[in-house]
Amino acid sequence: MPGVLRDRAFVPGLLFIGTVVSIISSLGAPLIPTIANDLHTSLGSAQWSLTATMLVGAVATPVVGRLGDGPWRREVLLFCLACVAGGGALAALAGSLPVLVAGRAMQGMGLALMPLTMAAARDKLDKDNAPGVIAALSVIAAVGVGLGYPLTGLIANALDVSAAFWFGAIMSGSAFLLALVVVPSTRHAKTQGRIDVIGAVLVAIGLVTLLIALEKGADWGWGSGSTVGCLVVAVVAFAVWRWHELRTHDPLVDLRLLRHRAVLTANVSGLLIGLSMYLGISLMTQVVQLPEGMGETVFVSGLVLLPFSATSFLASRLVPVVQERMGTRITIPIGCVAIGVATLFFAVGGATELWTAFVTMAIFGVGVGFTFSAMPGLIVRAVATDETSSAMSLYQVSRYVGFSIGSGLAVTLLRAFSGGGASATPDLDAYRATFLVATALAAFAASVAWWLAGPATADHVRPSKALRRREVEEGEVASAGLEMLETPVPR
Numbered sequence: 001m002p003g004v005l006r007d008r009a010f011v012p013g014l015l016f017i018g019t020v021v022s023i024i025s026s027l028g029a030p031l032i033p034t035i036a037n038d039l040h041t042s043l044g045s046a047q048w049s050l051t052a053t054m055l056v057g058a059v060a061t062p063v064v065g066r067l068g069d070g071p072w073r074r075e076v077l078l079f080c081l082a083c084v085a086g087g088g089a090l091a092a093l094a095g096s097l098p099v100l101v102a103g104r105a106m107q108g109m110g111l112a113l114m115p116l117t118m119a120a121a122r123d124k125l126d127k128d129n130a131p132g133v134i135a136a137l138s139v140i141a142a143v144g145v146g147l148g149y150p151l152t153g154l155i156a157n158a159l160d161v162s163a164a165f166w167f168g169a170i171m172s173g174s175a176f177l178l179a180l181v182v183v184p185s186t187r188h189a190k191t192q193g194r195i196d197v198i199g200a201v202l203v204a205i206g207l208v209t210l211l212i213a214l215e216k217g218a219d220w221g222w223g224s225g226s227t228v229g230c231l232v233v234a235v236v237a238f239a240v241w242r243w244h245e246l247r248t249h250d251p252l253v254d255l256r257l258l259r260h261r262a263v264l265t266a267n268v269s270g271l272l273i274g275l276s277m278y279l280g281i282s283l284m285t286q287v288v289q290l291p292e293g294m295g296e297t298v299f300v301s302g303l304v305l306l307p308f309s310a311t312s313f314l315a316s317r318l319v320p321v322v323q324e325r326m327g328t329r330i331t332i333p334i335g336c337v338a339i340g341v342a343t344l345f346f347a348v349g350g351a352t353e354l355w356t357a358f359v360t361m362a363i364f365g366v367g368v369g370f371t372f373s374a375m376p377g378l379i380v381r382a383v384a385t386d387e388t389s390s391a392m393s394l395y396q397v398s399r400y401v402g403f404s405i406g407s408g409l410a411v412t413l414l415r416a417f418s419g420g421g422a423s424a425t426p427d428l429d430a431y432r433a434t435f436l437v438a439t440a441l442a443a444f445a446a447s448v449a450w451w452l453a454g455p456a457t458a459d460h461v462r463p464s465k466a467l468r469r470r471e472v473e474e475g476e477v478a479s480a481g482l483e484m485l486e487t488p489v490p491r
Helices: 003-025 029-038 048-068 073-093 097-112 114-124 130-158 161-182 197-220 225-245 255-259 261-289 298-303 306-326 331-349 354-382 385-417 428-453 465-480
Strands: none
Touching: 003 073, 003 097, 003 114, 003 130, 003 161, 029 048, 029 130, 029 161, 029 261, 029 298, 048 073, 048 097, 048 114, 048 197, 048 385, 073 097, 073 114, 073 161, 097 114, 097 161, 114 130, 130 161, 130 298, 130 306, 197 225, 197 385, 255 261, 255 385, 261 298, 261 331, 261 354, 261 385, 261 428, 306 331, 306 354, 331 354, 331 428, 354 385, 385 428
C-alpha cells in the first residue's frame, strides 16, 4: 500500500482493531450455559472458558506492555492478534472442554492489545490529534464490549456456539491483516528493559493453583490433600513472587509503588471490585437462561448486558464533575455502593423478571464507570511521571486478578449454596445467595477505599485542564505499562 494511503488508513485501521479486540473480549460470559449443555459438562467446569481468558489477560498485560513499548510493538501486536484468531478457531473446533478452554486462554492475549493501539496512535500522530484518537479508542473499548455480548449471543442462538467463535476468529484474522498494513514499525525505538519471565511464571502458578482449589474444592473436599496442596502451592508462589518482584531490577509489576497511598487504594479496590463485578456479570447471563429463572435465549442474555456498557461509559464522563463538587475520596466508594445496590436489588427482588436484569446491569454499569474511571486519575496525581507506567501496569494486573478470581469464586459459591459437590445443580436461591455475597464484597470495597484513601487534603484544588487530559491519556495508554509522555504538566 502506498505511503499516503497507509497514512490515511492508519486511524480507521486502529479503530477497527480496537473494535475487534473489544468484541472478542466479551465472547465468553453469555455462552457458558450453552457450552455446558453442548459439551455435557457442569456450569462450573464451563466457567473456565471465561476464567482462563481473564487469567491469561492478568499475566499477559504487563508482559505485552513491556514487549510492545520498544522496537517490537508491531510484531507483538501481530503475534497477539494471531493468538486471538487461532484461539477462536481452536475454540470453534473444540470437541472437549479442555480444548475449548485452551482456545479461550489464547484469546486472553487480546485483553492486552487495546493499550498497544493507543500507544501506536500516540507515537504516530501529532500532539493535537493523538488525544482525540486515544479518546475514541477508549469509547470503543466500552461500546465494543456492549455490542459483543448480544452480537455473539445472536450468532450462537441462530447457529451454534462454534459459529460465534468462528466469527471471532474471522474478525481477528481481518484485524491481523489490517495491522500488518497500517501499523508502522518501531524498530528505531530503544528497548525498555528485559522481560520478567520468572515473575510472570510465578504469578501464573499462583493464580492457576488458587483457581483449581476454588473450583475443585467441593469435589475433593476442602480438607483433602489435593485442595490443601493447591492452596499451599498458591501461597508459596505468591510469596516467592512478592520477594522476587521487590528485588529484581525490571519487575513484572513494581510492588514498591504500593507505598503511595493512592496506588494502594486503587489496587486493593480494583481487586475487590473485580471480584464483585465478575460474580455479578458471569452469573447474570446464567440466571437469564436458567429454566427456573427467566428461561430466555443466549441472545437475550447478551442484550441484558447492553445497559451495563452504556451506563458505565456515561458514568465515567460524570466522574470529573463529581470530583470537583464532592472531592476525589468519595468517588470510588460511590461506585462500590452502586455495585452493591445493583446486586442487592437483584438478589432480593429480581432473578425471575427480565426487566430486573436490565435495571440491575444499568446500575452495575454506573458503579463500574465511577470506580474504574476514577482510579487512573487517582494514580496519575499521586506518582511521579516516570513511575506512571509501572503504577498503571500494577493496577491493571490487580483488576484482571480480581476478574479471574471472581469468575472462579462464582463456581465455588454456587456449589456451596447448592449443597456442594459437582452433582449439585444450582437453583435460583443459590444464585440469589451468591449475589448477596457480591453485595457484601462491594460494601467491603467501599469501606476499604474510603479508609485507605485517607483525608483528602487536596480535594479543594481543581486540577488543570492539561492534567485532566494527561489523566485520560495515561489512564488508558499506561494501563499496559507503556511509557508515557515526558513533558510535565501543571497540577
